[in-house]
Amino acid sequence: MKAYLEDIPLEKGRQSLYAYRFELPFFEFKWHYHPEYELTYIVRGSGFRLVGNKYETFEAGDLVLLGSHVPHTWSSKDAAETVEAIVVQFTPALFESLGNLRECARVKSLLENASSGLAFEASVECISDLEEVIQRKDFGKIVQLLLVLDRLTQLSSRRIAPNAAHVTVSKQHEMRINKVCLYIQNRFAEPITLKEVAELIFLTESNFCKFFKKAVGKTFSDYLNEIRINEAARLLLQTDQSVAQIANDCGFETLSYFNRVFLRKKGSAPTAYRKLH
Numbered sequence: 001m002k003a004y005l006e007d008i009p010l011e012k013g014r015q016s017l018y019a020y021r022f023e024l025p026f027f028e029f030k031w032h033y034h035p036e037y038e039l040t041y042i043v044r045g046s047g048f049r050l051v052g053n054k055y056e057t058f059e060a061g062d063l064v065l066l067g068s069h070v071p072h073t074w075s076s077k078d079a080a081e082t083v084e085a086i087v088v089q090f091t092p093a094l095f096e097s098l099g100n101l102r103e104c105a106r107v108k109s110l111l112e113n114a115s116s117g118l119a120f121e122a123s124v125e126c127i128s129d130l131e132e133v134i135q136r137k138d139f140g141k142i143v144q145l146l147l148v149l150d151r152l153t154q155l156s157s158r159r160i161a162p163n164a165a166h167v168t169v170s171k172q173h174e175m176r177i178n179k180v181c182l183y184i185q186n187r188f189a190e191p192i193t194l195k196e197v198a199e200l201i202f203l204t205e206s207n208f209c210k211f212f213k214k215a216v217g218k219t220f221s222d223y224l225n226e227i228r229i230n231e232a233a234r235l236l237l238q239t240d241q242s243v244a245q246i247a248n249d250c251g252f253e254t255l256s257y258f259n260r261v262f263l264r265k266k267g268s269a270p271t272a273y274r275k276l277h
Contacts, residue, residue, distance in 0.1 A: 052161030
């Protein structure tokens with residue numbers, strides 16, 4: 001996915017990390033990347049998370065570590081829901097001198113794996129330590145961050161997107177892909193044609209297909225289906241709606257097609273998925 005370069009407000013060359021807690025009316029779709037590592041914990045809110053070419057839902061408790069230059073965004077599903085998060089961003093240079101030390105082997109491996117994005121099952125102790133990073137000052141922040149990273153090596157985690165590192169410095173590409181993805185996110189429950197999204201950024205259908213596949217790493221139809229299926233999976237688990245109603249609400253014109261796509265994406269039929277989870 002193409003993304004824009006975000007300039008983290010560090011005092012370049014003199015500051016190694018930036019830790020903060022924020023509250024907003026909603027998470028805005030803002031596809032970007034930066035040289036710094038990023039550790040994000042969602043205190044409150046839910047929606048869609050896009051890391052590399054992997055589109056997933058998130059909710060409170062979501063804890064993700066991203067490597068340098070990994071493109072990403074968190075976006076709220078419900079604009080009426082207030083969101084809150086803790087974010088720690090730190091430069092790769094912070095650990096360059098520690099990388100070859102035997103005592104830091106586990107943390108080094110953790111940071112290397114973060115190039116794919118890592119999602120964790122957060123523990124109470126880990127979140128408490130993470131909150132403490134914000135409170136500490138100067139060298140104390142670095143020490144506390146080391147404690148957090150060490151604790152992360154002891155938690156269960158999974159890789160989010162194996163081919164996450166797709167970046168660009170093209171402002172035009174950034175604007176185009178953000179416009180398309182935001183359009184899809186806002187209208188995925190409605191019929192969306194290839195022609196209308198191509199016209200959105202003034203491309204022919206053929207050129208749009210090439211542009212989108214190169215930018216996102218998957219076809220437009222596969223990307224759209226992934227968004228729809230993730231929303232369907234959420235509805236299956238959080239509501240009592242029938243499978244047919246969910247299929248219709250998520251933009252699928254026929255139940256049979258919905259069942260085929262759901263089986264391919266989730267590995268089980270919708271009814272079985274609901275029972276299993």
